[in-house]
Amino acid sequence: MRIMMGKIGDWLDHRLQLAAPIREAAEHPVPRNTASWFYVFGSAALTVFLLQLVTGILLALIYVPSAGEAWSSLQALNHDVALGWFIRGMHGWGSNFMVAIVLIHMVQVFLFGAYKFPRELTWIIGVLLLLMTLGMAFTGQVLRFDQDAYWGLGIGASIASRVPIIGPAVVKLMLGGPIIAGATLSRFFALHVFVIPGMLIAFVCLHLLMVLKLGINEWPMPGRIVKRATYEREYHELTKQDGAPFVPYAIWKDLFFAAFIILAVAACAYYIGPFGPTGQPDPTIIQTAPKPDYFFLWLYALLSLLPPSMETPFLLIVPPLVILALILLPFLSGEGEKSWKRRPIAVITVLMIAITLGTFTRMAQFTPWSPHMNAWSSDPVPDRYIHGTTALERQGALVFQVKQCRNCHSIGDTGGQRGPTLDSVAVRLTRDQLIRQVIQGGGNMPAYGNNLSPAETTALVAFLETLHPATQSPARDAARDFVIRGSAPKPATQP
Amino acid sequence: MTTKPVIAPATDETLSRRGFFMKLGILFNGFAAMVLAVPVVGFLLSSVTRGRANGYLSWVPLGKLSEFPEGETRLATFRNPNVMPTDGKTVDTACWVRRVAGEKFQVFAINCAHLGCPVRWFPQSGLFMCPCHGGAYYRDGARASGPPERGLFEYPYRVENGLVTIQAGELPTPGAAIASLTGEKPPCAS
Numbered sequence: 001m002r003i004m005m006g007k008i009g010d011w012l013d014h015r016l017q018l019a020a021p022i023r024e025a026a027e028h029p030v031p032r033n034t035a036s037w038f039y040v041f042g043s044a045a046l047t048v049f050l051l052q053l054v055t056g057i058l059l060a061l062i063y064v065p066s067a068g069e070a071w072s073s074l075q076a077l078n079h080d081v082a083l084g085w086f087i088r089g090m091h092g093w094g095s096n097f098m099v100a101i102v103l104i105h106m107v108q109v110f111l112f113g114a115y116k117f118p119r120e121l122t123w124i125i126g127v128l129l130l131l132m133t134l135g136m137a138f139t140g141q142v143l144r145f146d147q148d149a150y151w152g153l154g155i156g157a158s159i160a161s162r163v164p165i166i167g168p169a170v171v172k173l174m175l176g177g178p179i180i181a182g183a184t185l186s187r188f189f190a191l192h193v194f195v196i197p198g199m200l201i202a203f204v205c206l207h208l209l210m211v212l213k214l215g216i217n218e219w220p221m222p223g224r225i226v227k228r229a230t231y232e233r234e235y236h237e238l239t240k241q242d243g244a245p246f247v248p249y250a251i252w253k254d255l256f257f258a259a260f261i262i263l264a265v266a267a268c269a270y271y272i273g274p275f276g277p278t279g280q281p282d283p284t285i286i287q288t289a290p291k292p293d294y295f296f297l298w299l300y301a302l303l304s305l306l307p308p309s310m311e312t313p314f315l316l317i318v319p320p321l322v323i324l325a326l327i328l329l330p331f332l333s334g335e336g337e338k339s340w341k342r343r344p345i346a347v348i349t350v351l352m353i354a355i356t357l358g359t360f361t362r363m364a365q366f367t368p369w370s371p372h373m374n375a376w377s378s379d380p381v382p383d384r385y386i387h388g389t390t391a392l393e394r395q396g397a398l399v400f401q402v403k404q405c406r407n408c409h410s411i412g413d414t415g416g417q418r419g420p421t422l423d424s425v426a427v428r429l430t431r432d433q434l435i436r437q438v439i440q441g442g443g444n445m446p447a448y449g450n451n452l453s454p455a456e457t458t459a460l461v462a463f464l465e466t467l468h469p470a471t472q473s474p475a476r477d478a479a480r481d482f483v484i485r486g487s488a489p490k491p492a493t494q495p
Numbered sequence: 496m497t498t499k500p501v502i503a504p505a506t507d508e509t510l511s512r513r514g515f516f517m518k519l520g521i522l523f524n525g526f527a528a529m530v531l532a533v534p535v536v537g538f539l540l541s542s543v544t545r546g547r548a549n550g551y552l553s554w555v556p557l558g559k560l561s562e563f564p565e566g567e568t569r570l571a572t573f574r575n576p577n578v579m580p581t582d583g584k585t586v587d588t589a590c591w592v593r594r595v596a597g598e599k600f601q602v603f604a605i606n607c608a609h610l611g612c613p614v615r616w617f618p619q620s621g622l623f624m625c626p627c628h629g630g631a632y633y634r635d636g637a638r639a640s641g642p643p644e645r646g647l648f649e650y651p652y653r654v655e656n657g658l659v660t661i662q663a664g665e666l667p668t669p670g671a672a673i674a675s676l677t678g679e680k681p682p683c684a685s
Binding site: 066067068069071150151154155157158159160161162163167168169171172173175176177178179180181182183184185186280281282283284286287288289290300303304306308309311369370371373376402403404405407408418441444445446447448450451 | 539540542543546551570572575577579580581582583584585586587588589605606609610611612613614615617619620621622624625626627628629631633639640641642643644664665666668669670671672
């Protein structure tokens, strides 16, 4: 049997002549210190990418890229096709893992100075691979053609339409027509299944080829300075003196981590399951609060928190600048220290970006800026706020509910968080200030003057004046006390 | 054209017969690519070029006048004028119809002027609220608070034979034709 196999192998290699170059590539010497668990993320990204190719092709066996049928074909995958739910779960979780691993790989490469001479182009292609990975994540979310995908496309179109002059044309190009419809899904399908994967495969090959040709970045030593004139000779000497063949010396860690990642994706798919689809992509169903997928949540938060006037410039100027900065990075610091121990600004930059994105992502999971659309009818005023109040104040509590104040203001820890919580509003604002705020709005609150009768305003403000902790007296206007009651100070209002 | 032995490599100054044919071949392919590029680019941009001069917009009915009580704001749905067989439900669109008085209307797009999420009308507080980033608008569509930089988009409307019709067919975005159409739009109440 073994002889037979050998003969077939020889026959093939006589024609293909691939065995020698493959062996050469596998056994090329790498610096011993690169056989580290820090160096496994590149191969892990490749592993997840291959996993995505396989699960993606499997999904394409069932999925129908038609706006009328995509949603039901996903339902069929989830519920009717044997193990369809698992393959969907693998593909969805694989997507999350891929973005995460590519980002980790990038941070590792940045902190280890691997982007410096002569690996500038490897880094630049890596930046393009990151952009394509994010492109795959976004187009993939669109293919899960549900409510979130539909309104997510609307958000994408709204952003695109802000581009000066060509904005409207970009929107129609993106949507494949004047509205989000069948042509939109078809073109995102073409992007997700043909265009971007084709480019990804080509660029991954180039990326790998350069890793082979230029060698794996050696473990950075503080004080070992990269110089264009000497680096390549030094690296060559290093691999000669302290090198080991990549296979098997270093690859076993890659293999272990790759298997671990595949099992982790499978475990997430099995125990947590696939993502969605959420409601049907029917634009007449407006009871929906669309949210982007995990890796775009930070953007969702940013778009809520930026001042309105800064939004368009930010959206149109900052992303190209960030990409430009990433591409220029190896040219701006192509030489010098590689070790993160001697590059404090690099470390601080990574930490700042990570903390910022992490904070935005966390906030977007709570969406404190979104009104709670049902709070006014589902979150009652807590008993303790009504107990012992006058008829007028209770009427005010009713106005407070009926006029949907709760949608943006919480009391007793329920309700929206768009505006400030009102549990102790009476401590902050006097009666006159409350009346002014309710009638004129301001500070991001709509004016209710046109929508409240004077009686309703009086009742509402009377209720709001009772909202203060028992141990704190409400705010009062001393001048008003003086005018109304002479010089005697007014005693604290009873709760 | 000097005649040289075929095998001899052409120098920079002279052009061999084969070198000439190769260049001619490249030129010929360039010509073929240009001929092909015209329909390819035309096809790719077809969704853009058709939209010129508001080619997508037409008048669609929303319902009878009697379906919209005076002084109230109601949800209406309409089918987009351009339907493809694979569009499914995506061609049905909702909008908010405010009958100000008599035949005076305001028809608001469902899409928030910020990033296009569907706004909801709250008659009790007289506000449109957006569930995404918290934009709010008054009953006349004017911006009340939140990130939107303008009021709600309005469709041009007309009332014909007791039917309320609007000019629609394009996703309302800040750059869309709908955002600047003023033809028969009533003056903003604010």
